[in-house]
Amino acid sequence: MGRRHNSLIRIATPENAGHDRELLDAIAGGSADPQVVFSVLEGGELALAWVNQAAKHSGLLMDPDALGSGLDDVLVAECAVSLRDAYPESLRVRERYAYEQFVTMAGVETWWMTTLVPLLDADGTARWLVATFLKLDFVRRTEAALRRSEANLRELIGKSPDAAIVCRPDGEPVYANPAAISVFGPDLRPAPPPDGARPRTFYDLIPAAARDGLRAVIDAALQGDSPVPLPFELRASEPDEDAVVLELHAIRLVFDGEPGVLLSARDVSQLRQVQASLALTDRLVALGRMAAGVAHEINNPLAYVQANLQFAAEELERLQSADIETVALSLSESLAALREASEGADRVRAIVRDLRGLSQLDPGPRRPTALTAVVETALKLAGSEIKSRGLLTRSFGPVPPVLAHEPRLVQVFLNLLLNAAYALDGRQQEAPEIRIAIGTDPTGRAFVEIVDTGTGIRDADLPRLFDPFFTTRAPGEGLGLGLSVCHQIISALGGRIDVESRFGVGSTFRVILPAASERS
Structure with a gap:
């Protein structure tokens, strides 16, 4: 199909052929593409008048030196036929005229665009026809490959079981697959807004609490970064339905020739349940590993609770026949014994409370949490395991609160402390040691x-x-879940765990978490 361009060239009639040659050189001589000039004979026939070097080597001309020869003797057959048909059209529209076609040369099909420019006398009579040939083979093949790629992408997205939405950079959806419409509703279907209305964006379809996170994910994708997955909860539309937890990923792409972002939302509700179950399994394994130590921690206060209660009971029984002075002294000693018994009971209650928090399946909402208190709880639970293996050194500095589930953080630091304690088993050394430090890094983040x-x-x-189930311990001494669960918990809080280790020397685990003010 031909294409029009706003270009019509008129020339004054030259006095002689020399002027014609200068004119042709001036008009056609600067092109790097194959270019041919035909003179227009009476009756509209075309004869070869001039060719440039690119045309001579293009393969389009059968005899580039046959000046004065007609179209059929100069151009390959397909080009000659097309040019003869297009020439009258270029005169009719009286503009630069372009068309595209396949040309077979040496058995190979190539794609060319031919542009025709008639050169007219002052009275409007065509004297010359300039034909410029532009090889589009690479361009067209690239465009065809791009179209195939986009078609394959559209088919892949359409058949994906995950919700997939293609958005413009501002979040306006331009395509949504059936799974996305099923999850987010028919409002996700791309549609022009009413006159004067703002186009509906994907931001309008997700909970308000997740919108800032979505904006950060899209911005990161547009910059070519690898954004952290964005989890958010989508409320159920029916009372008897459960809420759905979705995890959203974004990547930059070109769709229908325009830049955009592919948002992929996966239902991770069941995955989160499995992760929670694995985390619970890990906590129960940790409790099992600590069973003897915890029993010892509980048994000590219980022993003197029992002894003090027995002492108080015997004293009260003896008071039945005692004099006043003896009664006063005995009551004082009994009260002291009962206070000690109460303190012992409080210690047992604190241990039981910490154990119960550790075994909870649902930790509840995140709250500002004091890291020092969390670490102290973990140290109490792991205390007997550490004391029996080496020296514990503390260095606790000022630290901001973090937004977290306290029982989950206790689980993280309990795991790390137990791993550190068990790592001391394999070395013969004079002073095995565990050092724990709490503080604030230069960026204002909390670290342990x-x-x-x-x-x-x-x-x-x-x-x-x-990695889940990876362990360096002997068979039967661990499931390999501890560090995997720790990594999941800390990553979900926007933090990270850095590890440095030298085999035969020791290890350093550094947990870094954003301050609560950063995530509020």
Whole structure:
């Protein structure tokens, strides 16, 4: 199909052929593409008048030196036929005229665009026809490959079981697959807004609390970064339905020739339940590993609770026949014994409370949490395991509160402390030690650092350290869930766990968390 361009060239009639040659050189001589000039004979026939070097080597001309020859003797057959048909059209529209076609040369099809420019006398009579040939083979093949790629992408997105939405950079949806419409409703279907109305965007269809996160995810994708997955909860539309937890990813792409973002939302409700179950399993495993130590921690206060209660009971029984002075002294001693018994009961209650928090399946909403108190709880639970293996050194500095589930953080630091304690088992050393530090890093984030002088970790094992079920311990001594669960918990809070280790020297685990003010 031909295309029009606003260009019509009129020339004054030259005095002689020399002027014609200068004119042709001036008009056609600067092109790097194949270019041919035909003179227009009486009756509208075309004869070869001039060719440039690019045309001579293009393969489009059968005899580039046959000046004065007609179309059929100069151009390859397909070009000659097309040009003869297009020439009258270029005169009719009286504009630069372009068309595209396949041309077979040496058995190979190539794609060309031909542009015709008639050169007219002052009275409007055509004297010359300038034909410029532009090889579009690479361009057209690239465009065809792009169209195929976009078609494949559309088909892939359409059949994806995950909700997939293609948005413009401002969040306006331009395509949504059936799964996305099923999740977010028919309002997600791209549609022009009413006159004067703002186009509906994907931001309008998700909870308000998740919109800032979505904006950050889209901005990161447009900049080519790898954004962190954005989890958010979509409320159920019916009272008897459960809320759906979705995890959203974004990548930059070109769709229908325009820049955009592909948003993929996956239902991770069941995955979260499985992760919660694994986390509970890990906590129960940790409790099992600590069973003897916890029993010892409970048994000590229970022993003197029992002894003091027995003492108080015997004293009260003896008072029945005692004099006043003896009664006063005995009551004082009994009260002291009862106070000690009460303190022992409080210690038992605190241990039971910490254990119960550790075994909770649902930790409740995140709250500003004091890291020092969390670490103290973990130290109490792991205390007997640490004391029996080495020296514990503390360095607690000022630290901002973090937005978290306190029982989950207790689980993280309990796991890290137990791992540090067990790492001391494999080394014969004079002063095995665990050092724990709490503080604030230069960026205002909270950190907890646990250092042990244990066996360390081999370099080959470091990349797999947080993989589920990976463990360096002997069979039967662990499921390999602890560090994986720790990584999931800390990552969900916007933090990270850094690890440094030298095999045979020891390890350092550093947990870094944003302050509560950063995530509020």
